[in-house]
Amino acid sequence: xxxxxxxxxxxxxxxxxxxxxxxxxxxxxxxxxxxxxxxxxxxxxxxxxxxxxxxxxxxxxxxxxxxxxxxxxxxxxxxxxxxxxxxxxxxxxxxxxxxxxxxxxxxxx
Amino acid sequence: xxxxxxxxxxxxxxxxxxxxxxxxxxxxxxxxxxxxxxxxxxxxxxxxxxxxxxxxxxxxxxxxxxxxxxxxxxxxxxxxxxxxxxxxxxxxxxxxxxxxxxxxxxxxx
DNA sequence: CACTTACGAAAGTCTATGCTTACAATAGCC
DNA sequence: GGCTATTGTAAGCATAGACTTTCGTAAGTG
Numbered sequence: 001x002x003x004x005x006x007x008x009x010x011x012x013x014x015x016x017x018x019x020x021x022x023x024x025x026x027x028x029x030x031x032x033x034x035x036x037x038x039x040x041x042x043x044x045x046x047x048x049x050x051x052x053x054x055x056x057x058x059x060x061x062x063x064x065x066x067x068x069x070x071x072x073x074x075x076x077x078x079x080x081x082x083x084x085x086x087x088x089x090x091x092x093x094x095x096x097x098x099x100x101x102x103x104x105x106x107x108x109x
Numbered sequence: 110x111x112x113x114x115x116x117x118x119x120x121x122x123x124x125x126x127x128x129x130x131x132x133x134x135x136x137x138x139x140x141x142x143x144x145x146x147x148x149x150x151x152x153x154x155x156x157x158x159x160x161x162x163x164x165x166x167x168x169x170x171x172x173x174x175x176x177x178x179x180x181x182x183x184x185x186x187x188x189x190x191x192x193x194x195x196x197x198x199x200x201x202x203x204x205x206x207x208x209x210x211x212x213x214x215x216x217x218x
Numbered sequence: 219c220a221c222t223t224a225c226g227a228a229a230g231t232c233t234a235t236g237c238t239t240a241c242a243a244t245a246g247c248c
Numbered sequence: 249g250g251c252t253a254t255t256g257t258a259a260g261c262a263t264a265g266a267c268t269t270t271c272g273t274a275a276g277t278g
């Protein structure tokens with residue numbers, strides 16, 4: 001998950017993901033969408049591939065990339081758990097507050 | 110969302126989030142869980158707070174922090190959309206493949 | 219008021235990283 | 249075999265960022 005977060009924390013890499021989200025693209029055509037040099041994009045693609053966020057397929061000398069949404073599964077799970085746990089905690093707090101119902105307490109803070 | 114990703118891409122900051130996920134904590138008690146200096150944690154807390162991932166409350170000279178799961182909403186949405194879109198695309202591809210049913214094509218790749 | 223406690227802010231250091239300019243590798247074409 | 253096209257790799261550079269030490273600040277306490 002560290003690799004996933006590190007990969008998508010970089011704006012350019014998220015843009016790349018957006019490009020290959022629906023269709024396959026060669027490294028070259030991906031690079032042509034940006035104003036940085038091709039090797040820079042190549043390095044981003046390596047990071048994305050290393051994190052399992054894109055698949056790489058070779059066709060002759062071309063390399064064809066495509067988004068791999070499964071690569072985001074672990075992160076999604078992390079966020080969902082965090083979210084649920086926190087909401088549960090809020091719920092427990094509210095309930096505890098109601099149980100020791102010392103009226104006239106007034107709004108805290 | 111850039112701020113959110115930047116914030117949680119750092120492992121130490123995720124640990125901090127884990128600490129204050131269920132309970133409030135002062136900056137000092139948070140820092141005591143790590144082997145780096147207190148100012149380092151203070152800087153992490155500033156990043157987390159700037160990204161809206163923790164709330165900050167002052168009580169005398171103490172600063173009390175707590176996780177703010179709402180701060181993850183936008184990122185969750187981004188991931189969900191990405192996920193759904195991509196699965197939809199896969200579905201469309203499979204259907205298209207079935208429609209032009211040239212049998213004997215065999216498994217690709 | 220002096221003293222302590224609990225912090226953040228500022229400045230400097232060191233590493234990580236995104237970028238560039240070479241260069242190498244591999245596949246097709248004549 | 250040469251030639252071109254498409255791409256990754258290597259090395260170097262400049263900026264970002266995580267950390268440290270030092271200092272400043274605000275709230276209590278005697």
